[in-house]
Amino acid sequence: MGKPQKLLFTVLLILLGFLVYLEATKPLPVSWFPSYSKEDKIPLGTYILHENLKSKFSESFIEVNEPPFQFINSNPETQGTYVFINNTVIFDEEEAKELFAWTAKGNTLFLASKNYSNFLLDTLNLEINNIYLFDKFETQPLLTLVNKHLNPDKSFHINKSFTIPYFEEIDTSSQVVLGFSQAFEKEIKKESRKVNFLKIPFGEGELYLYNQPEIFTNFFLLEQENHIFTENVLSYINNESTIYWDNYYKTGKRINTSPLKVIFNNKSLKWAYYLILFGALLYILFEGKRKQRVIPVINPIKNKTLEYTQTIAGIYFDKKDNKAILNKLIRQLFDYVRVQLRLETNEADSRFIEELAIKTNTPKEEIKSLLNELRQLQNKEQITDKELISFHEKITQLKINRDGKP
Incomplete structure (x- = not known):
């Protein structure tokens, strides 16, 4: 390699190192992707909640990575509380029937979601709508609980705009109201509260529906005393029962389809991979030439037709x-x-x-x-x-x- 080539190689290497440094030190933008995955530390991940529940319940905390229909059929003697937390939990008809049958045997089904399947809502005779403010584009949830032992007069404010789902009509003879939600305004009016937390007896078991899953995310739990409200909502779960934590119905569920996924998910490994590729390219350009004597030029045979x-x-x-x-x-x-x-x-x-x-x-x-x-x-x-x-x-x-x- 000649001096000009070495100089060019050095300059390119310095520039690349500088670009890598700038990219590596650049602050990442905050992702508000509604992941609800236990592995995500982003605002709408459930890393904090998962770690706390896992620590509290220890051996009674079991993670389920397969569809509930498959899990229940493979483990017919399973008993405890099955917890689903995601922005959308849509069971198909057969799966919903299987979960209802399992709940009716004396188990607890806890669903925290903004959207449910039509079959589930029809079976429970429920309708869902969203709260809107006609003078504002944003709706920040303000949440309360009914139980007098769980600070019913204290409201918890989610300081960010989210949709606020609520249940339209409640059959109080078979459904128990546990909590309310409303849009945050300067003047809080109790008459504007809407039901967002229900307990529904189902056979020998119980079904809980909560419509604001953001209270289980990292973002909510790190704000002041918000963890108290999350603990109060989860206090309806029997502490002595086995907790089955669903990892299947998660928007941010990891699906490993490529051997390079591990590399690209790690910032340091990703840039190391790019450096190796760039180095290989430079080697091909400067060192990949054949090192041998110059091939003599052989002139073509002269055309002597003329x-x-x-x-x-x-x-x-x-x-x-x-x-x-x-x-x-x-x-x-x-x-x-x-x-x-x-x-x-x-x-x-x-x-x-x-x-x-x-x-x-x-x-x-x-x-x-x-x-x-x-x-x-x-x-x-x-x-x-x-x-x-x-x-x-x-x-x-x-x-x-x-x-x-x-």
Whole structure:
């Protein structure tokens, strides 16, 4: 590698290192993706809640990574509380029936979501709507609980705009209201509260529905005393039962489809990978050349067709056999007409003259003159140099008219 190449390589390497440093130290934008995954530490992940529940319940905390239908069928003796937390929990009909049957056996089903399947809502005779403020674009939830032992007069404010789902009509004979939600305003009015937390007895078990899953996220739990409200909501779960934490119905569920996913999910590994690729590219550019003696340039064989033609022509001229040269000119002319112009040369009639004139862009009179001269020269015993040259020039002009060159 020469000095200029080494200098260029060094400059590129310094620039790349500087770009990597800038990219690595650039603060990442906050992601508000509604992940609800236990692995995510972003605002709407559930890393903090998951770690706390796992620590509190220890061996009674079991994570489920498969669909609930499959899990319950594989473990028919399962008993406890099945917890689903996500922005959307949509069970199909068969799965919902399986969960209802499992709940009716004396188990607890806890659903925290903004959207449920139509089958589930129809079965429970529920309808969901959202709270709107006509004078504002944003709606910040303000949450309360009913139980007098759980600070019913204290409201918890989510200091960010989220949709606020609530249950339209409640059958108080079979459904128990546990909590309310409303949009945060300067003047809080109790009459504007809407039901967002229900307990529904189901067979020998219980079903809980909570419509503001954001209270279980990292963002909410890190704000002041918000963790108290989350603890109060979860206090309805039996502490002595086994907790089954769902990892399947998660928007931010990890799906590993590529061997490189681990590398790209880690910032340091990702940039190390890019550096290796860039280094390999530089190596190919500067060191991938063959290191051997210079291959000598071999000039192509010189085309001596012209010399050969001049030699043959010289022989004919030396012999003064103009008649033989004429015959070759005539033969070449007819070959040209047949091969290049695709015309039959058997008869030089008016049709032939007209087609030849069209294809060579030559007036018919000149074509007739050329053919007449051809016949006259064929009938002569001796051909002068002047006649031969004149005939050759007319043939050349014919080709120039068509091809632009002789």
